[in-house]
Amino acid sequence: MNKNNLFDLSRRSFLKISAGTAAMAGLNLPKSAGAATDRQLSTLIDLSLCDGCENLKVPACVAACKTINKDKIPPVVDNIPEPWPRKTIEDWSKKKEVFNRLTPYNFIYIHKAQIDGKTIFVPRRCMHCDNPACATICPFSANHKEKNGAVVIEQNQCFGGAKCKDVCPWEIPQRQSGVGIYLHVLPGFMGNGVMYKCDLCNERLKEGKLPGCIEACPRKAMLIGPRHEIEKEAEERARAMNGFIYGNTQNGGTSTLYVSPASFEQINKTMQKKPGQPDMKPDVVRRMAATDPLGKAVLAAPALGVIAAGALNWISRRKEQLKKEEEHHD
Amino acid sequence: MIEKILAQNNLVVRHSRLELMEHWAIAISGLILLFTGIFELPIAKRYYIITLPGLGWSADFMTSLYLHYAAAFVFSAVGLFHLFYHGLRGEKGLLPQKGDAAASITVMKSFIGIGKEPPMHKYLPEQRLAYAGMAFIIMMLILSGLVKTYKNIYAPDLSHTMLLWATWIHNIGFVLFFLAFLAHMAAIALRPNWPMVRGIFTGKVRLDYARHRHSLWLDEIEQEKNTPAAVSDKTTASEETDPAEAPQPIPQPETPQPAGEKVEDIKSAAEDDEKPPQTET
Numbered sequence: 099m100n101k102n103n104l105f106d107l108s109r110r111s112f113l114k115i116s117a118g119t120a121a122m123a124g125l126n127l128p129k130s131a132g133a134a135t136d137r138q139l140s141t142l143i144d145l146s147l148c149d150g151c152e153n154l155k156v157p158a159c160v161a162a163c164k165t166i167n168k169d170k171i172p173p174v175v176d177n178i179p180e181p182w183p184r185k186t187i188e189d190w191s192k193k194k195e196v197f198n199r200l201t202p203y204n205f206i207y208i209h210k211a212q213i214d215g216k217t218i219f220v221p222r223r224c225m226h227c228d229n230p231a232c233a234t235i236c237p238f239s240a241n242h243k244e245k246n247g248a249v250v251i252e253q254n255q256c257f258g259g260a261k262c263k264d265v266c267p268w269e270i271p272q273r274q275s276g277v278g279i280y281l282h283v284l285p286g287f288m289g290n291g292v293m294y295k296c297d298l299c300n301e302r303l304k305e306g307k308l309p310g311c312i313e314a315c316p317r318k319a320m321l322i323g324p325r326h327e328i329e330k331e332a333e334e335r336a337r338a339m340n341g342f343i344y345g346n347t348q349n350g351g352t353s354t355l356y357v358s359p360a361s362f363e364q365i366n367k368t369m370q371k372k373p374g375q376p377d378m379k380p381d382v383v384r385r386m387a388a389t390d391p392l393g394k395a396v397l398a399a400p401a402l403g404v405i406a407a408g409a410l411n412w413i414s415r416r417k418e419q420l421k422k423e424e425e426h427h428d
Numbered sequence: 429m430i431e432k433i434l435a436q437n438n439l440v441v442r443h444s445r446l447e448l449m450e451h452w453a454i455a456i457s458g459l460i461l462l463f464t465g466i467f468e469l470p471i472a473k474r475y476y477i478i479t480l481p482g483l484g485w486s487a488d489f490m491t492s493l494y495l496h497y498a499a500a501f502v503f504s505a506v507g508l509f510h511l512f513y514h515g516l517r518g519e520k521g522l523l524p525q526k527g528d529a530a531a532s533i534t535v536m537k538s539f540i541g542i543g544k545e546p547p548m549h550k551y552l553p554e555q556r557l558a559y560a561g562m563a564f565i566i567m568m569l570i571l572s573g574l575v576k577t578y579k580n581i582y583a584p585d586l587s588h589t590m591l592l593w594a595t596w597i598h599n600i601g602f603v604l605f606f607l608a609f610l611a612h613m614a615a616i617a618l619r620p621n622w623p624m625v626r627g628i629f630t631g632k633v634r635l636d637y638a639r640h641r642h643s644l645w646l647d648e649i650e651q652e653k654n655t656p657a658a659v660s661d662k663t664t665a666s667e668e669t670d671p672a673e674a675p676q677p678i679p680q681p682e683t684p685q686p687a688g689e690k691v692e693d694i695k696s697a698a699e700d701d702e703k704p705p706q707t708e709t
Contacts, residue, residue, distance in 0.1 A: 184474045229584045235489055237469050239595040243585040259470035265489055385490050386580070392497040393581045397574060399501045403508030410446075411516040
């Protein structure tokens with residue numbers, strides 16, 4: 099797709115929406131996407147449009163993603179250090195071509211669900227959550243969220259402990275052992291590689307380009323745009339197809355909205371969950387939300403300490419003064 | 429002034445109940461923070477810590493975070509309380525003084541039999557230096573922890589530069605806090621410091637020990653006592669009779685004190701104690 103084609107999309111596409119927005123803002127496309135890197139973006143994946151590119155060997159979105167990220171992971175060391183004491187090594191460097199699941203070399207895949215004899219094709223990748231636990235509790239802050247909503251792992255800061263994968267409800271990040279900063283610290287005892295996942299093509303967004311998967315989709319099943327516009331579009335589409343939305347409430351809300359004519363209970367039921375192929379449970383609770391009230395108390399704690407100090411000092415001084423007065427009277 | 433000599437019991441009050449509570453609140457919450465902070469690293473599964481009895485939860489980062497927050501609430505509140513309360517009251521006994529570094533070396537050399545300890549105040553020079561170091565580490569941990577907590581709740585998209593600063597200050601602070609804790613334990617393990625240990629549990633240390641090692645402090649107490657506004661400690665002493673307390677030999681073989689001196693000291697203190705209460709003139 100060339101840049102000119104970006105202006106010729108269907109009425110329902112993001113770029114149409116963005117064209118309107120951009121025209122109002124005096125911008126032209128696709129610069130608007132770049133201009134939007136500091137404001138929150140969302141993506142929409144319309145399952146009524148995605149056909150999984152069954153005519154292609156590799157779906158277009160997957161192929162585009164692979165091409166863009168083919169040189170992302172540096173060469174893996176010949177002898178990957180054996181972690182101690184648990185000897186788990188995850189090496190995908192000899193299976194780079196795998197495209198039917200998430201791997202460190204494959205950030206998007208098509209997950210199939212069978213409903214009433216019909217196949218639903220679900221492009222799966224990082225949801226880019228609104229408050230992503232994978233990023234907020236990364237011990238080295240290698241994983242972080244950008245202002246535009248993209249959740250990005252800085253590969254030169256990640257030790258590959260896989261904590262982000264543990265706390266992700268969909269276990270999205272994938273580890274490649276034998277690369278990264280841990281090799282230069284204590285490779286046998288600390289860290290085990292680098293975690294990889296979709297970063298919403300954040301670098302491309304900065305350059306005013308669209309994410310590879312969205313740009314490559316031949317059926318315009320994926321869109322990106324300002325959050326409120328995408329939310330509005332998702333609601334409109336869901337209403338029009340009497341369908342369902344996934345991603346707006348899951349894990350406390352995400353910036354990826356799936357719109358589907360079939361319910362996500364049905365989709366999830368027929369989806370096979372395997373390593374690297376997460377399910378789509380409709381009721382995904384943001385576990386970290388349970389810690390928020392206590393976290394707010396922590397933020398208030400210093401002020402409470404200062405107030406208590408002031409109050410107790412006043413009481414002590416008052417007592418001392420009264421005592422002195424009593425002694426004086428005696 | 430909370431410090432007072434309880435001569436009949438051969439004791440001297442070193443810490444108030446409030447100070448003991450502050451110390452233990454910081455110590456216990458600090459240890460919980462240390463362990464739950466370690467469990468925020470992905471090590472519990474890798475190192476089979478989850479297989480240890482009672483530590484099955486250690487690989488659950490949310491449980492660790494919950495405990496970390498609970499301890500951080502106490503740690504931050506008490507840390508700031510300590511700073512402001514004692515600051516407002518002008519209590520500066522634990523702040524480093526000029527010459528503390530050189531005096532610390534002299535004290536440490538005396539531990540290995542080189543020279544004699546100089547007469548000391550309530551706190552040893554190295555205690556004052558250690559306090560300043562620990563206070564700095566704790567403040568770094570609290571400030572960076574607050575930024576991280578704020579980010580967790582309100583600003584997951586906080587500037588990455590600021591986040592990296594907060595994270596690395598917190599991580600380095602964690603290592604320094606752990607080392608400072610080890611140093612604190614090592615200081616307690618030194619025999620000459622043993623008599624001070626009971627002080628942090630009961631608030632009192634032995635008078636003969638204090639007279640021997642913290643003579644400047646006792647001078648201050650006695651000077652305070654002899655000022656017109658001072659209150660006699662005789663009543664307090666009789667109220668706090670502890671028959672189990674008896675003069676103990678000072679566990680400092682390097683600088684033994686003649687037994688007679690101790691008896692004299694105690695006798696002298698007891699005599700002081702028998703003086704009528706001071707009244708305003």
